Amino acid sequence: MQEEKLRRTLTRREFLKVSGAGVAGASLLAGCERPGILPDLPDNTPSADRATNVVLIIMDSLRKDHVGVYGNQQIETPNLDALAKDSLRFTRAYPESAPTICARRAIHTGLRTWPFEDWRRYKGIDAGLQGWQPIPNDQTTLAETMRSADYETMFVTDNLQQYDASMNFQRGFDAFDFIRGQTTDSYRPIYTCPPGKVEQALVKEGVLGTGSRLYFQRYFANTAYRESEEDWFAPQVFTRASEFLETTRSDRPFFLTVDCYDPHAPWDPPEEYVDMYDDGYDGPEPFSPVDGGGDYLSGRQLRRMRSLYSGEVTMMDRWLGRFLDRMEEMNLFDNTLLIAISDHGIAHGEHGVVGKLPATLWPEVTDIPFLIRHPEGKGAGTTSDYYASTHDVAPTILGFLGIESPQPLDGQDLSVMLEGGEPEARLHFTLGYHDHVFTRDEEYAMISRNDGTEARLYDLREDPGMHKDVAGKLPDVARRMFDDYVIEDAGGPLPRY
Numbered sequence: 001m002q003e004e005k006l007r008r009t010l011t012r013r014e015f016l017k018v019s020g021a022g023v024a025g026a027s028l029l030a031g032c033e034r035p036g037i038l039p040d041l042p043d044n045t046p047s048a049d050r051a052t053n054v055v056l057i058i059m060d061s062l063r064k065d066h067v068g069v070y071g072n073q074q075i076e077t078p079n080l081d082a083l084a085k086d087s088l089r090f091t092r093a094y095p096e097s098a099p100t101i102c103a104r105r106a107i108h109t110g111l112r113t114w115p116f117e118d119w120r121r122y123k124g125i126d127a128g129l130q131g132w133q134p135i136p137n138d139q140t141t142l143a144e145t146m147r148s149a150d151y152e153t154m155f156v157t158d159n160l161q162q163y164d165a166s167m168n169f170q171r172g173f174d175a176f177d178f179i180r181g182q183t184t185d186s187y188r189p190i191y192t193c194p195p196g197k198v199e200q201a202l203v204k205e206g207v208l209g210t211g212s213r214l215y216f217q218r219y220f221a222n223t224a225y226r227e228s229e230e231d232w233f234a235p236q237v238f239t240r241a242s243e244f245l246e247t248t249r250s251d252r253p254f255f256l257t258v259d260c261y262d263p264h265a266p267w268d269p270p271e272e273y274v275d276m277y278d279d280g281y282d283g284p285e286p287f288s289p290v291d292g293g294g295d296y297l298s299g300r301q302l303r304r305m306r307s308l309y310s311g312e313v314t315m316m317d318r319w320l321g322r323f324l325d326r327m328e329e330m331n332l333f334d335n336t337l338l339i340a341i342s343d344h345g346i347a348h349g350e351h352g353v354v355g356k357l358p359a360t361l362w363p364e365v366t367d368i369p370f371l372i373r374h375p376e377g378k379g380a381g382t383t384s385d386y387y388a389s390t391h392d393v394a395p396t397i398l399g400f401l402g403i404e405s406p407q408p409l410d411g412q413d414l415s416v417m418l419e420g421g422e423p424e425a426r427l428h429f430t431l432g433y434h435d436h437v438f439t440r441d442e443e444y445a446m447i448s449r450n451d452g453t454e455a456r457l458y459d460l461r462e463d464p465g466m467h468k469d470v471a472g473k474l475p476d477v478a479r480r481m482f483d484d485y486v487i488e489d490a491g492g493p494l495p496r497y
Helices: 002-018 022-026 078-085 100-109 142-148 213-222 233-247 299-329 390-401 414-419 475-490
Strands: 053-059 088-090 152-157 175-178 254-260 336-342 353-355 370-373 382-384 429-433 436-440 444-449 456-459
Touching: 053 100, 053 299, 053 390, 078 299, 078 336, 078 370, 088 414, 100 142, 100 390, 142 152, 142 254, 142 390, 152 233, 175 233, 233 254, 233 299, 254 299, 336 390, 370 414, 390 414, 429 475, 436 475, 444 475, 456 475
Parallel strands: 053 254, 053 336, 088 382, 152 175, 152 254
Antiparallel strands: 088 370, 336 370, 429 436, 436 444, 444 456
C-alpha cells in the first residue's frame, strides 16, 4: 500500500514537470510542482482510521475543450491535467440545466432543476431565467445530509449569485465564506472606480448587463484594491479554501465545497497570463462578451477575447494547484474523495455568438469537464462516455460514503464505476436553459424551444461541432427526439410562463 501511495505521488509530480507548460509558461507555472517526494514518512502519516473526507470543486464557465487532458494542446492547465490523470474522467458530461444557479441547484441537491416547474420571479433577484430561484425549502441539500452524518461542512465561493441568504446555498454548512466583489456585486460604490479604468475595456454602448459601461464601472470599483496576483478572485478562493483545510479536526471528517467563479468573465488576469497566448495587441480590451451576436467584435478583438479567457483559465488552474499542494502537504489525498466539475461553457464566436444564451446550446456552451478522484486511486486515468451530469454529484458522494439520502434523488451514483460497476443506463440526455432544450443520443443532437418549435438538428457522426442544421431534411427525427426524449424526461409538456 505504501509503495502504491509513493508511486502515485511520484507519477503526479513527474506529470506536472513534463506536462506542456511550454517555455513561455514554465517559470509562471513553476510553483505548481509538489514539494517533497516522500510525503508519507512515519512522522507525517495520515490517520488510518479517519473517515473519508470529501472535496467538491466547482468552476464556472470552464469549457471542456480548454483543458489540456481533453485535447487542447495550447492552453496550459497542468494541475487539472494531473488531477485527471489520477481520476475517472467523463468525456460526455453536461449540466442537467443552465446557467449558473440552475446547475448549482442540481449539484447541491442531487435533484433535477429542469423542467423548471413552479418558477416565479423573486424580489431582489434580477435574473429572469426559468429555474433561477432559491433551493426550495422542502429539498434537503447535500451539506445538510453530510452534517447529519457528523461531517464538518464548509463552503468557500466568490460566486455572487449565491450570496443572498434567501437563495439557500449556505444551508447545511457549518462555516461558509462568501468572497465579495465579483462582477456586479454591490460591494463598493461605483464612484470609487479608478479614473480611466473603464476606457481600457471594450464597452458596447447602449446595452445593459454584461459588457456594458455600468457593468465595468461596478467591477473595476470592486477590484480597485488589487496590488498583486493574490488579490485576484481565483487566488482568494483557493487560498481561503486552503485555510479552511487547516482548521479541520483530525477526529472528524469534513466536506468542503470550493466554488470558484473563474473563469467566468470578466477575463482580466494579470498580464503575464495573457502574454502566454497573445502579444502585439493595442486596443480596448474585450474583457467580457455581450451575450449574443459577435459581429460587434473585429476578428482581432475576438482573438484577443479568446486569449484573455485562456489566461484566466491558466491562472485559475495555477491556484487550484496551490490548493492541491496544501492537500498533499496535509496528507489528505489518501482519505479524500475529490470531485471537480464545471457548470457550463461559454461561446467565443464558434457559431457567430459570444457569451451564452438559451438558444446557443452548442458544444462550447454545453460540454463540461467532470473528474472523480478515488482516495485509493481506483479508476485513475480511465475515461467514460456515460452522460454524466451535475445532478449526479450528490448521489455519487453519498453513495461512495454509504450515507442514505433523506429524499429520493434524480441523479446516479457514479462511484460504482470506480469499482467496475455501472450506473443505470442513459441512452440519451436532455438539458434545459430557460425556454430552450437540448437533447442528444449516439447519432443526433437537437435544440429547440420548449414547445418543440424552431428545432435544429445535427448529425453528430459527421458534424460533432454542430455546424450543419439538418432539421429541414430530417424533420421526423427532430420531432421524435422532442417527443420521446424531451417530453418523456420532463414527464409531460414543459411549463409555460
